[in-house]
Amino acid sequence: MLKAQLYDRLLHKQSLARFTAARLGGAAEWLYIARDSYHELAEMVLAAWDDGLPVRILGGGANVLVSDDGVRGLVIINRLSEIIFGAFAGDSNVIAASGTSLSTLTRRCQSQGLAGMEWAVSVPGTVGGAVVNNAGAHGGDMAGVVRRIALLDAQHGFRVLPVESLDYAYRHSSLKARDDRRYLVLLAALSLPPGAPDDIQTTMDTFIAQRKRTQPPGASLGSIFKNPPGDYAGRLIESVGLKGYTIGGAQVSPLHANFFINVGDATAHDYYALIQHAQRTVREQTGVELELEVELVGEW
Numbered sequence: 001m002l003k004a005q006l007y008d009r010l011l012h013k014q015s016l017a018r019f020t021a022a023r024l025g026g027a028a029e030w031l032y033i034a035r036d037s038y039h040e041l042a043e044m045v046l047a048a049w050d051d052g053l054p055v056r057i058l059g060g061g062a063n064v065l066v067s068d069d070g071v072r073g074l075v076i077i078n079r080l081s082e083i084i085f086g087a088f089a090g091d092s093n094v095i096a097a098s099g100t101s102l103s104t105l106t107r108r109c110q111s112q113g114l115a116g117m118e119w120a121v122s123v124p125g126t127v128g129g130a131v132v133n134n135a136g137a138h139g140g141d142m143a144g145v146v147r148r149i150a151l152l153d154a155q156h157g158f159r160v161l162p163v164e165s166l167d168y169a170y171r172h173s174s175l176k177a178r179d180d181r182r183y184l185v186l187l188a189a190l191s192l193p194p195g196a197p198d199d200i201q202t203t204m205d206t207f208i209a210q211r212k213r214t215q216p217p218g219a220s221l222g223s224i225f226k227n228p229p230g231d232y233a234g235r236l237i238e239s240v241g242l243k244g245y246t247i248g249g250a251q252v253s254p255l256h257a258n259f260f261i262n263v264g265d266a267t268a269h270d271y272y273a274l275i276q277h278a279q280r281t282v283r284e285q286t287g288v289e290l291e292l293e294v295e296l297v298g299e300w
């Protein structure tokens, strides 16, 4: 497709608040929602790279704090969802498109009698975001199930990368560490062992109940900080008396202190001020430097 025709699909100056889990943030200069065509998504990304336009791919926006000033260039919301089950080369048995929701993938695997994804049943976001972040919960993570990914890379073109090259560690990957962000995760191939669907369901139900008990509802970004070695960010924030602390419309959850809730019309500025306040207070009172798990996106 001609670039001009492609660019006709772009929306100008669209608020990103409804595309992020915290329901806040400014506008994308240009927005494209990828819903049904891989071909068009790839063409769009390649055209934008070719024109030197900054590109940011978002899945569920569940781990990003978008600035009030918005994001320059092109933001792509990836909604391309597909799951294929089968016996694929190199011992993988599930291939998931990067825009597939993680919880949908988990439920589909359960119904196919494939175990190993139960931890992800209530982790918001997409396969692409989970691949980049090495999402994990309840002792499982992407590093444990991914075998290889397919990637479009501004520098190297189309590539298939084995999991070893992703350098996975706790909420870390070689992709996340790249400042240029000039790549698009297309697919992830997973290897999952067989399991009894009823047993898998029971484990999923346990994890869902545990989350309901310990994590607050409402608009948030999940855990704001990584857990420091041997401790919990939530415990540290609670220990310095910040549960319930509020700046503007952003509040440290009274239920779980590592969750910050958008209780009203929080701005990204409120949210970030709360992050900095918690980080500073914990540093001053305990000596521990909390490291952000969420990512700042846009003009800060």
Ligand SMILES: Cc1cc2nc3c(=O)[nH]c(=O)nc-3n(C[C@H](O)[C@H](O)[C@H](O)COP(=O)(O)OP(=O)(O)OC[C@H]3O[C@@H](n4cnc5c(N)ncnc54)[C@H](O)[C@@H]3O)c2cc1C
Binding pocket: 021, 056, 057, 058, 059, 060, 061, 062, 063, 064, 078, 098, 099, 122, 123, 124, 125, 126, 127, 128, 129, 130, 131, 132, 133, 134, 135, 136, 137, 183, 184, 185, 186, 220, 221, 222, 223, 295
């Ligand atoms: C209530 C709540 C609970 C949570 N609980 C957990 C938890 O238990 N464990 C956990 O690990 N996380 C948790 N999170 C955080 C979040 O769910 C994960 O980080 C998730 O993997 C983010 O996926 P996403 O699609 O929303 O990514 P986004 O936030 O949209 O993006 C994250 C990063 O990945 C990049 N990216 C996304 N898709 C692509 C792609 N296709 N190609 C290239 N780059 C891409 C983005 O540019 C960005 O850098 C929670 C969040 C919330 C709101």
